[in-house]
Ligand SMILES: Nc1ncnc2c1ncn2[C@@H]1O[C@H](COP(=O)(O)OP(=O)(O)OP(=O)(O)O)[C@@H](O)[C@H]1O
């Protein structure tokens with residue numbers, strides 16, 4: 001995947017609803033891109049610090065401490081070849097969040113602080129909330145991927161975040177060029193009527209945005225983090241979960257390339 005003039009492509013995995021597989025998608029997308037030998041940085045912005053929980057890796061140089069001005073130089077954790085990780089700082093994100101709230105969107109502090117990051121691809125895992133951190137992330141990224149679980153509240157969560165992103169962009173509170181790259185079904189039980197109905201509803205409502213590859217409920221996807229692994233390394237990638245995520249990630253990468261071409 002090429003990007004214009006060596007500039008980073010930044011993607012947030014975002015929805016305010018909890019448990020939609022934001023972290024699972026962020027980790028696996030970052031890993032898949034790294035396996036395609038692109039330099040990827042995975043940033044955790046969630047107080048729950050679930051990427052740290054998964055890989056048992058943490059560092060004083062984290063997002064909260066950068067926002068709070070406690071560290072000035074970036075140091076990243078190397079998770080695997082081509083894949084770096086920048087932890088959130090966990091609870092320190094509470095203070096960082098209230099500090100960000102006191103700044104003006106116009107000043108784009110978050111975006112400016114991260115402006116020296118030059119990895120080809122930056123992927124941000126986000127918290128299940130809608131806050132000033134979310135808005136600042138929207139001002140920093142180029143694209144948003146919205147994950148959704150095919151149940152009633154999942155659908156409604158998807159609807160909410162799509163409206164909130166639009167409203168924020170229209171409000172012109174800050175300069176926000178983020179576009180929704182797509183909606184990814186991250187947990188579906190295709191044999192149930194509910195799952196089928198919700199999938200159909202998502203297709204009708206966001207036909208251009210919904211990724212075709214649906215991630216089904218899978219034990220391997222649930223097990224991989226317990227072994228501190230992404231889905232492609234877990235059980236040497238010989239799982240249905242790895243196959244599904246491989247197809248979804250390829251579809252995401254193709255869409256990024258298309259969007260980049262369109263914007264030239
Ligand atoms: N396709 C799947 N099949 C089975 N389990 C899954 C699947 N996708 C994700 N999970 C599991 O669902 C749970 C929630 O996933 P995850 O932590 O990625 O969601 P999240 O949106 O990041 O949650 P939060 O809102 O708390 O940050 C985890 O235990 C994860 O392993």
Ligand SMILES: [Mg+2]
Nearest residue numbers: 022023046050
């Ligand atoms: Mg999470």
